[in-house]
Structures are given as C-alpha cells and as structure tokens.
Amino acid sequence: MDAPANPTPAPEPGASVAAEEASSASILVARDVWVAVEVGKQVKPIVQGGRLTVPRGGIVGLVGESGSGKTQFVRSIMGLSSLEPGVISGSAVFSVKGREPIDVLQDIDEFSPFRPPGPGETHPVRQRIGWSWVLWRRRFRQRLEALRQLGVGFIFQNPMGALNPYLCVGTQLAEAVRVARPTASHSEAEEGVLHWLAQVHLEASRETLALYPHELSGGMAQRVMIALALAGEPHFVVADEPTTGLDSHIRREVVGLLHRIMAQGELSGIVISHDLPMIARLSDQLCVMYRGRVVEEGPIDALGDADAPNHPYTRELKERAEDLAQGRHSSRAGVDDGSPDSTGVVADLGCVYRSRCLIHGLSMVDRALCSDRLPALHPTVDGGPSVACHVSDTSVLADLPSISAEYRSRGQQPSGGKEATS
Secondary structure (H helix, E strand, C coil), rough: CCCCCCCCCCCCCHHHHHHHHHHHHHEEEEEEEEEEEECCCCEEEEEEEEEEEEEECEEEEEEEECCHHHHHHHHHHHHCCCCCCCEEEEEEEECCCCCCCECCCCCCCHCCCCCCCCCCCCCCCCCCCCCHHHHHHHHHHHHHHHHHCEEEEEECCCHHHHHHCCHHHHHHHHHHHHHCCCCCCHHHHHHHHHHHHHHHCCCCHHHHCCCHHHCCCHHHHHHHHHHHHHHCCCCCEEEEEECCCCCHHHHHHHHHHHHHHCCCCCCEHHHHEHHHHHHHHHHEEEEEEEEEEEEEEEECHHHCCCCCCCCCEEEEEEEEHHHHCCCCCCCCCCCCCCCCCCCCCCCCCCCCHHHHHHHEEEECCCCCHHHHHCCCCEEECCCCCCCECCCCCCHCCCCCHHHHHHHHHHHCCCCCCCCCCC
C-alpha cells in the first residue's frame, strides 16, 4: 500500500515550479516549507511557509536571531531533523548537473498527519491518523540516500557533539573520503585524509590522525568538522553557526578558512548565522528569517548599503551589529515581541514582526492591514531585496536609517503594540 486513503486536496504548483527553477539556475529551491513541533497539547509551526533559493556556485547567508527557525528549516529540508511531527508540507528540490532533480519532500502532503493552516487559521490542523507517516518516512530515507550521492556536506554547530567520540580523527575522515572515492585503497584514503587536514591548516601527520575528539581544542575540532564535511567532495555544503563557541582569534581564522574554501570551484551552499559581518564575507545572497517566516531575500550587497530598502527587521539587525562593533548598548534589546514560550513562535494571521516594527509603531503603514493580512515577499527596486512588508512606498524602507537614528538619539522606542498572538 503506497498511499493512504482520503488524500488532501492538491497543493499549489510550488513543487513543479521549484523543480523547474532548480534544474535551470539553482542547485536548491525550497518552497512553502512548514515545520511543526508539539508544545504540550498544541502543534506549533516553527517554520511557516519557508522559502530558499541557492544558485549554482553561490552561497546563501541565512540570518536571524535565536528562535527564528533558520536551523530547523535547513535541517528539515536536509533530512536531519528529529522533531515531531517535523516537516508537514512543502518542496525542496536539489539539482546537480547531469543528474535528475530530487525533491526530498515529494508527496509529503499526501502522508503528513497535519496540514498547514488555511484561511483564518494560525496553527497546523490534523487531517488524518499518523499511520501513513511511517510510509512517507521510508520513502524519505530513500531520497536522502540519493541526495547523499549528489554530494552534500554539513558543518555542524557543535563539532564536539557531531564527531564520533569513539573513533579517532583519521578513521572518521577516511570514511568521508571513501564517500567520494569508494574504491580507494587504505593508502589512498590516508593520502586523502592528510590532504584535507592540510587544507584546513592542521598538521598533516599520523599523530593528528590518531587523536580522538576529546583530545582536540575547540578550534581544532571545528577544523576537523570542516574537513569532514569537505572530504566527501560535495557539491553543496551547509555551515550551521560555524564559529559558535570560538574565541575571537580562532573565529577570524575559521571564517578566513571558510571564505577561501567556498570561493574555490563551483561549491554551493548555505551559511546559517546571526553574525552579519561573517555572512557578508562568506555569502552572495541573503535570506532573513524572523519567528519562522522569511521576511527578506536578495543580494548580499544590501547588508552594506545604508540606503538599501531593507525589511525593518533586517534594519534592526544591521543597527545591532553596528552597536556591537562600536561598543554601544542596543536600544532595541528586550523588546516584547509577543512570543509566548521558549519556542519563540509567533503564529498570527498578520505580520509577525509588527509588535517590534518602527514603521508600524509610527503608523507609516496601514496598521489594520498589518494585523489582518500576512505580507508576501515583493520586490523593492531593481537589483534590490524582496521584502515581506505591507508598506506601499518602498522609499520609506530606504529612509528607515534616518527615522531610526532620530528616535535613538531621543532615547525613544516607538511601540508597535502587543498584538501578536500565540
């Protein structure tokens, strides 16, 4: 029995569009991805209609504060999430030249026990019993195996937790080398391991190969994690907070190492972080998430352009980065954003950012529209970012620096109102 009875209505043609885009100019196209988690007796959407496009040979920087859903979004479309119920809808099409595109989430709408919220709804709705979920997960594992054959590497946020504590560095790297070269002899695999140790600026010696993870410093463990991700010679790499927990000196070295490696060849990938300077250095494209929703996507140049028509949340992130760089206290810290629990989820019919939005607080946009209707991504200017905002005049977005500076100089914080719900 391949599919359960009573399938859900056919979804929008996002999967076919994603497949078409991925097979042409992009290596990954994810559209309308919903990821949910059980909190008590309620199923809450921690990723709400997530979308992401990674061009061939390009690096996308996925940014957002803690709790925005960026890591769970990427882990879910990579098949690495253990959440329940996890992904409940969407498409994620990977395409490598010379191979058939693979939609990792194909047919998920026909098997998931839940469906995304419909008109007037804010949370996922159960549509069938969970027995069919087992059938889809079986197919999911088969697609993941095909995805690994395409060549995918993952640099985890916590290398000490990702490395196998019972195997020495050489053994773990040799396994990765054999992913790309399955017929390699022992000596050839060892030669490949030493090559990748040298690439990440570690001593390429048998002494290093004999070390276990607990014998590595934080910087060494992160370098081994990078070598492990690249030893399989992937076409696509994900770096999830690659500098977390490192001191400033080691952080600079790791960022420089990643920049050098990612600039080589046609490697594509995603860098997940809340460190805007690092994102600006490593990435070509920008994707900004807030409370489970993508609020901006576009060229990375918009981060360094003071006059770019950024989303108000992106502008807030830029101001915080500037404050941190200059040693100033951020006046935006501690703002109540309506998040009801530790998940950081704000499930709402309207804009999830409005309780913190400067434009909303100053009534420079239709506040009723912000409360009642979810804003869709729309382009601002030619070559500029696309933002999810109801403001009709994009020049308002470009003027946000001066508007914000005026209020910051007065020590004021316009309030958008605590309208967001759980």
